[in-house]
Amino acid sequence: MSALPLVALVGNPNAGKSALFNALTGARQKLGNYPGVTVERKAGRLSLSDGRPVELVDLPGTYSLNPNSPDEQVTRDFVLGKQTGERLPDALVIVVDASNLDNHLRFALELIALGLPTVVALNMVDLATRDGLELDANVLARELGVPVIPTVAVRKRGLDHLKGKLGTILDAGDAPVALRPSTPAQDFEAMRANARRIARAAIVRETPSRRLTAAVDRVALHPLFGLILLLGLLFVMFQAVFSWAAPPADMLEGWVTALGEAVTALLPPGILHDFLLQGVVGGVGAVIVFLPQILILFFFILMLEATGYMARAAFMMDGLMARVGLSGRAFIPLLSSFACAVPGIMATRTISDPKDRLTTILIAPLMTCSARLPVYGLIIAAFIPARTVAGGIGLQGLVLFLLYVAGIIGAMLAAWALRLTVAKGTSSGFLMEMPKYQWPRPQDILIGLWQRAVIFLKRAGTIILATNVVLWVLASFPQAPEGVKQSEYSIAGRIAGGINVLVEPIGFNRDISLALLPTMAAREVAVSAIATVYAIDAGDDEDALNRTLGDRLAGRWSLATALAFLAWFVFAPQCISTIAVTRRETNGWKWPMFMVGYLFVLAYVAAGVTYWTATAVGL
């Protein structure tokens, strides 16, 4: 890739940068990390009008080159050519929001002063028009000294023009752009005044602004209605995860069964047949069927982000977060952690206060990540009847919602305790922009979902598959003599026996003990591990093999055990990826070890209390 011209897309947050990036590169994107830091590096290939390829990098949005948080540092270092492993970009595309010129032009002036070949994308001109703002791009270009192209990224307007101009400025190369007046380094106030003057000059006509956003905010930011709206949205999200996912999940389940039958038909009985059927198809298949639920969850999170609602959620939550010593801003990484703690922990890079950030990292694993969904899904389907309670609300969805709430309450209490002890410090502030509302382009949401689906399937095909293969081998050998259960006689069974001594008091049986160790690799493995073990135990018994995993669980576990298992998963075993990203983010082993320790203690206590209470009331 190094031979391609490198172009950086840079601008304020909420300037529509990512939509422009998607519109320019389509699905040809590469997600990665900058070396040494976990800020996501988003790069894609863009073909100029004459077909020449260019590598386009979408930099984290920032308000100035004076970084306030780790991700803003990346943007600064990148455009200055100081980012490790990156060269100085050949050109900049500065994205400015047409309806917020005063503010965005100030940063644009700072970037133009760097002297790199530059083109400005005057983005979201349609929303500016909606807001009663009419602009003259030519005046802007003359004042800024660089080409200015009006664009509407979400409607693909102006993109060809932008690509053409980009080609022209790349051809001009390092030669100084004739248009540009010499721009001496200006101080902040001078640039602000200059930006304001240029914005005034470019505005042809203007009427009072932001009617739609203001109207929605009257509800979304209302102390009472806003809270009802937020809780309602979260509730619908969790109901949808269960009710929408059923048809596609059934279809996937059918495919997995068909694949298993194909293996049986094609291969003679023997060790290869057993390995493929029990270890690979049975194990990985049990996880794959949860893809629809995970995508539905990501769909909601992507929508909340793309519409601009996420910042309102942070606003609504700040009062509560302040009580436990956090800022409302921490709510965004925490909500992302519902999908996965790894991007959640990476998203804490937008938090400037170090203590605040540490606390958020430490409690992020308490947010119920999507990897826990297969486990919750399996146990809830097996033990909680699928009936409706008052008002047509599904009982299964309600239980799932309560498990999420338990995680949130646990996280808040943990944050409070951490802020009083290991992360002691002054309460941090809350200061953020509330972006305009906008309707996201379906393609942008689809690209996001596609990326998440690929990541999930890669996990299933690598780490989950590998863990399962190891588990299958450990659970299959040595062969048990007649009359002894394979799952107890095998190596895995003996290890589980040892673990069982520790977890028996909290109601865990041998099945669970066996699943606990491999869940450290990935939480979903709990499901595939149990599926594999049951498949091995069933052996050639056709009837047993044909029963669903849920049915078999319902027959073998007590309700108290199932509930204790759920309670354990609210708090416990974070996967290795989470521990690894925590180590990277906190620069050492101290905090990840601390996190593992306190979460295990919490999980043990929670499962124990649940089991003892459930047994006491006779469940």
Next chain:
Amino acid sequence: MRLIDLPLRQPAYVDMIDWSAITPSEGQRLREFGLCEGASVEVLHHGGLLGRGPVACKVGRMTIAMRRILAAAVTVRTGAALEPDA
């Protein structure tokens, strides 16, 4: 008058900001948001059921949210801004 005491949707402009009551990074961010002496400002919403939540204000064409303690460090005067603004 302090920004937190400003009635809802009453146009005003920033008279003075007590920078010493604000951390340097918050001060920088406020300036980047365009909230500095002379800027026009309007309080849109008070968050929190018990009046302890943050404050959402319109600054120029942007809406920004800040903690009450920060809004208390900003002194405003009602009326049109000194600088012609949005």
